Amino acid sequence: MSDAASPLLTDLYQLTMLQAYYAEGMEDTAVFEFFARELPPGRRFLVAAGLDQALDYLEDLKFSEEDLAWLQAHGGFTARFLDTLRDFRFTGDVHAMPEGTVFFPHEPILRVTAPMPEAQLAESRLINLLHFETLVASKAARCVLAAPGKLLVDFGLRRAHGAEAGLLAARAASLAGFSGTATVLAGVRFGIPVFGTMAHSYIEAHASEMAAFAAFARCHPGNVVLLIDTYDTEAAVAKVVELAPQLAREGITVKSVRLDSGDLARHAKAVRGILDAGGFPQIGTFASGNLDETQMARLLGEGAPIDGFGVGTHLTTSGDMPFLDCAYKLQEYAGLARRKRSEGKATWPGRKVVYRRYGDDGKMAGDTVTVESDPQPGAPLLQPVMQGGRRLIPRDNLAAARARCAEQLALLPEPLRELQTFHGPQHRPSPYPVTIAQALRDLAAAVDRQPH
């Protein structure tokens, strides 16, 4: 079994708690919800992602004999508990916001309803998946807003945090509107378009830049994107102008040139000028090199003639904010609402639903978070996605999620589309109104009156 699907990809305390739950007969229904506690600096909204992988995980969750043998050797677990794990399966229900949905703090994007041990064990990996894909989808959505209509390609595998981060970041970026990725295996796994041509090493290994350009073009006549910053960007594009007519006579079209260093706005203008003056207005310009949404917006704001961007490190690590303050918390057990009251970390109890209202202009106007029994105006955002441990929605639904995210971004009110990060007080509220309904406030107060 792969590491990604292992039931031991969890925190030890899940297993120690499980042994206690089984020993105490605490197998009643538990309700856990995953949500963000607050909007981090630098984000005006979040984009839900990772549900497809989360449901895969729940469907496949089981212990092998090898897993059980390891736990036995580790010690601290009873033979009876390990026997129970042998038959462990996730049999619960899941409600969730579909992937690609825009959401805000205090709004659950996933609710698990299952016997306590099942809902508990899944915590670590569910957070691991939902947190990371949501983090990157939310960052990628900002890139999409910053560079509307441009070709955006994920270049981030090398600086992503391991193999799965590279793959899931490519998926989350595609979900949020990126055109594709450089990561081949992300194309294999998720059907994402894959882009790529050459690195500096290819140029450097040749006797001259011109020789490298010519050799590459003849070897990949359908994919001629030439990297022009290895030595001198403007000198290199002059070589492209010199070479392109010869290639054209051979039936080979230079598609674009890639800039990867220096002052990209200045170089892009110079390069565009040289290409146009040389009679090649159809050769595009593609830029990369330490880019994020702010840099892209600045470049386009300065009128840099750039047709596409490769975004790497800052995308796949969510460089300005590499984590979200999110949690998967017990909201109800055995029919009673529950609430953590730890200082600064109190949560809203009970099974919650989220309603979204739209304005006369069709744009998102405000959300209400409330309890299940308290219908509110607007469209409910959570839907049943798994019942009795079986999916209710298709697997591999990246295309649908991508379409939904594009729709959602189009419905964002104007203040949420701005890139500028918030300044001033740390907890300054979002310009988007999220109302905690009175019914939910009443429930929290009732829970707080319970003895503990």
Next chain:
Amino acid sequence: MSDAASPLLTDLYQLTMLQAYYAEGMEDTAVFEFFARELPPGRRFLVAAGLDQALDYLEDLKFSEEDLAWLQAHGGFTARFLDTLRDFRFTGDVHAMPEGTVFFPHEPILRVTAPMPEAQLAESRLINLLHFETLVASKAARCVLAAPGKLLVDFGLRRAHGAEAGLLAARAASLAGFSGTATVLAGVRFGIPVFGTMAHSYIEAHASEMAAFAAFARCHPGNVVLLIDTYDTEAAVAKVVELAPQLAREGITVKSVRLDSGDLARHAKAVRGILDAGGFPQIGTFASGNLDETQMARLLGEGAPIDGFGVGTHLTTSGDMPFLDCAYKLQEYAGLARRKRSEGKATWPGRKVVYRRYGDDGKMAGDTVTVESDPQPGAPLLQPVMQGGRRLIPRDNLAAARARCAEQLALLPEPLRELQTFHGPQHRPSPYPVTIAQALRDLAAAVDRQPH
């Protein structure tokens, strides 16, 4: 084959370049080196990590028929090239700094010497592995310096960027001196001690906090660490003092209590006082909750009586600096030194070695980076680790790396041990002298005189 070992876990351009290299007969020996370009804000040194996984990757690198079928369907690749890939293996040599070695910008920690296509294809995954483990080991080393002698446990799986990030972060933290991890599978894969007891949900699911404490202790008599911040920290520790004598009569010892929210220094002092006054000076205190090296140093500086820390998000995401400016660059091809001259990204050419000198006090005194043919005073830091595609050093050598890192941290000169991040000019040099030898400067100048 797992995603982590797939040859398609690479950037598409590696494969397009490979097709061109083979078509052009460019299979001469290439030398690539992995190094950091500069020390990021917030780091005074880096710790080399990830070599074990990098060598695994190189040893196992091969294409399956399924991989080749996908590439054929993708298009852009010739039948001849795909046939070549069928027999592709990594047959080169690798020199590296052993894992756990402290290093600085411009110092290669890994050098690959192999036929060009082999050295090229490996780039993306080698960076992906070395970058991430080095990133986390370097962050973890700061935590170890901040909390000397304390029990440090990695709590970061849930916020790590995917499955492999969680596992490799646990490994990198252990390498740098952490006592263990909460991630069970990291124990399975790497033999790292695994820690864990209970979450808030366990407390909340019980009728009372006291009932939860008692039930857990009786279920896990050898591992009684009680989480005391679910409702009110001081009230909870009073319950521990009330419960502990009863448990003692049953032969059960309360090992420690865990604080997870609020003002940890204030709570730790209050909790310590209540435990001591109650006759339980031997019950330890363990703190967690949004901690990093700065927070731990502050807490200990304020005299907070805390015996151990759980460090999560900030460790596994390297929260203040989630990426390093590092690269894997062509340094030599077919016997000629090479150099990228892109603006702001120029690199030192040729096969390089690093020598380290030590002062009279035994502490590290300075490094020299030079070419292979220019011996310098001090101990050479790179060693042969792979020859002809086969390892020269043992697999699964985490214990040795951990011992080496502890030795290295003990040899750090005092200014490098300080936690404070640099302020002022962005490129302010490290207080540790790294000299670029004249022989290397001469080589760079000679390379720059070559036509391109």
